[in-house]
Amino acid sequence: MNAPLIRRPFWHRALQWLGLAFGLLLAAAVLRSWYAFRDRHPGYQLRIAIDDQPSRTSPRPLRAGFAREKINPTLGDSARPVWLAGFSQHRRATAIHDDLWAVACVVDDGYTRVGVVALDAIGFFHDDVIAVRGRLGSELKLDYTIVCATHNHSTPDLMGLWGPNFLQTGVDADYRELVIAAAAKALTAAVAALAPARVAFHEIVVPPAGLVADTRKPIVFDPDVRVMHFTKPDNSATIGTLVTWGNHPETPWSKNTEITADFCGALREALEHGVKHDGQVLAPGLGGIHCYVNGAVGGLMTTHPSVTVHDPFLGRDFKEPSHDKSRAVGRQLAARILPRLREPAPAGTTHAPLAVQARTIELPLDNALFLLAPVLGLLDRGHSRWMHMRSEVAVLRFGDASIACVPGEIYPEIVNGGVERAPGGDFGVEPVEVPPIRAILPGRVKFVFGLANDEIGYIIPRSEWDRAPPYLYGSPKSVYGETNSLGPDTAPALHAAIQGLSRELTAGRR
Ligand SMILES: [Zn+2]
Numbered sequence: 001m002n003a004p005l006i007r008r009p010f011w012h013r014a015l016q017w018l019g020l021a022f023g024l025l026l027a028a029a030v031l032r033s034w035y036a037f038r039d040r041h042p043g044y045q046l047r048i049a050i051d052d053q054p055s056r057t058s059p060r061p062l063r064a065g066f067a068r069e070k071i072n073p074t075l076g077d078s079a080r081p082v083w084l085a086g087f088s089q090h091r092r093a094t095a096i097h098d099d100l101w102a103v104a105c106v107v108d109d110g111y112t113r114v115g116v117v118a119l120d121a122i123g124f125f126h127d128d129v130i131a132v133r134g135r136l137g138s139e140l141k142l143d144y145t146i147v148c149a150t151h152n153h154s155t156p157d158l159m160g161l162w163g164p165n166f167l168q169t170g171v172d173a174d175y176r177e178l179v180i181a182a183a184a185k186a187l188t189a190a191v192a193a194l195a196p197a198r199v200a201f202h203e204i205v206v207p208p209a210g211l212v213a214d215t216r217k218p219i220v221f222d223p224d225v226r227v228m229h230f231t232k233p234d235n236s237a238t239i240g241t242l243v244t245w246g247n248h249p250e251t252p253w254s255k256n257t258e259i260t261a262d263f264c265g266a267l268r269e270a271l272e273h274g275v276k277h278d279g280q281v282l283a284p285g286l287g288g289i290h291c292y293v294n295g296a297v298g299g300l301m302t303t304h305p306s307v308t309v310h311d312p313f314l315g316r317d318f319k320e321p322s323h324d325k326s327r328a329v330g331r332q333l334a335a336r337i338l339p340r341l342r343e344p345a346p347a348g349t350t351h352a353p354l355a356v357q358a359r360t361i362e363l364p365l366d367n368a369l370f371l372l373a374p375v376l377g378l379l380d381r382g383h384s385r386w387m388h389m390r391s392e393v394a395v396l397r398f399g400d401a402s403i404a405c406v407p408g409e410i411y412p413e414i415v416n417g418g419v420e421r422a423p424g425g426d427f428g429v430e431p432v433e434v435p436p437i438r439a440i441l442p443g444r445v446k447f448v449f450g451l452a453n454d455e456i457g458y459i460i461p462r463s464e465w466d467r468a469p470p471y472l473y474g475s476p477k478s479v480y481g482e483t484n485s486l487g488p489d490t491a492p493a494l495h496a497a498i499q500g501l502s503r504e505l506t507a508g509r510r
Pocket of ligand 1: 151248297409
């Protein structure tokens with residue numbers, strides 16, 4: 001006699017299959033996440049503490065060197081489109097209006113050697129900065145290297161967020177490699193170019209009206225231009241400058257599809273070659289090589305299409321976003337810088353001791369988008385441990401100037417003062433990031449390098465953090481910024497780190 005055949009109901013088998021599929025999917029997701037978040041540089045810990053005591057007690061002559069490398073992408077291959085970063089996805093580059101550069105500046109006080117390289121790029125992740133450092137031979141004797149991005153929105157995507165669509169990265173691995181190699185090459189050439197120098201530090205007042213708007217309250221700018229001017233000690237010829245100012249290079253705006261260095265390039269061009277029009281020299285240039293490093297661009301500093309910019313040399317106004325408008329912004333700055341650098345004053349010194357305090361910092365991640373993007377293959381950067389990203393802060397003293405290196409887009413109120421307990425803020429707390437960074441930094445002229453050694457997005461004061469309604473200052477809709485930030489703990493952590501490093505820097509002086 002046959003045993004009765006037991007048939008399990010259909011829904012039972014279907015459930016089994018569903019369970020199996022779900023398990024496989026889950027395993028795939030876990031594997032994918034593990035791969036996406038893997039630490040690209042396990043164990044990387046930077047801790048630099050260089051005192052300038054020897055340089056102050058027995059000074060040696062200052063030396064400086066500048067060099068640059070072109071970092072244009074290759075256009076014209078329809079199978080490999082170049083995706084422009086910033087604004088929205090699917091912005092395919094159609095032409096090169098003007099060249100993109102990696103500009104390097106190396107200074108050496110006879111004891112300590114520091115290199116800076118500024119890239120015409122949207123942003124450069126810390127993992128890529130470490131890759132640049134890895135290419136620098138020990139024979140270069142660089143004690144510390146700073147890699148900055150100008151945050152230019154008319155350059156190829158190097159962060160992954162602006163590909164053909166929401167689900168595909170815009171980063172071309174070959175182009176990223178080209179930029180890493182060019183940054184290392186520019187630094188190497190700048191070391192080779194080291195020569196006796198005199199340095200003068202300038203702080204030039206630049207009212208923001210007609211140049212830059214602040215699109216988020218409170219209205220606070222980082223308006224002034226700061227310049228390091230390096231000249232030859234014997235004949236005062238310009239070797240180069242390092243210029244900082246705080247503004248988003250996005251002047252040609254979202255419809256532009258042509259690669260350009262924006263106002264940063266126009267400024268460098270005007271400083272080097274001067275301003276010419278119809279064969280006439282409207283302002284003579286300085287020669288040399290000029291490096292633009294962006295400052296506090298958060299909050300949000302921008303030459304918005306609503307801003308009309310006057311070209312001081314052409315005597316014309318530009319409102320519609322265009323390359324001419326970018327040039328007008330660059331010339332506005334040049335028109336203020338050039339006369340100052342030509343002053344026949346006994347500008348500068350040939351002894352500028354260098355002190356460096358730099359350290360790795362771990363920042364907690366509190367942003368679901370930043371968590372999802374790597375899994376989708378968009379953001380290609382590792383976690384030092386689960387939900388923590390490795391980044392870096394630094395404070396330097398250079399003669400009677402100082403430099404704070406901030407790894408992203410810091411809000412100007414954290415730098416200059418004016419952090420508010422914003423009505424509608426999520427935490428309802430008093431300002432945390434006080435006193436402002438410029439009150440903490442030592443020296444006479446205080447430089448803040450933004451997007452230095454990383455781009456972690458917006459660095460928003462905790463008391464102005466706002467994801468949940470009611471919105472800031474009675475705004476009827478949510479405010480922009482938080483979606484592109486690691487989280488509300490970022491600004492307090494960075495501010496505390498800079499305060500700590502400044503303390504250690506000045507402690508060495510006693
Ligand atoms: Zn930005």
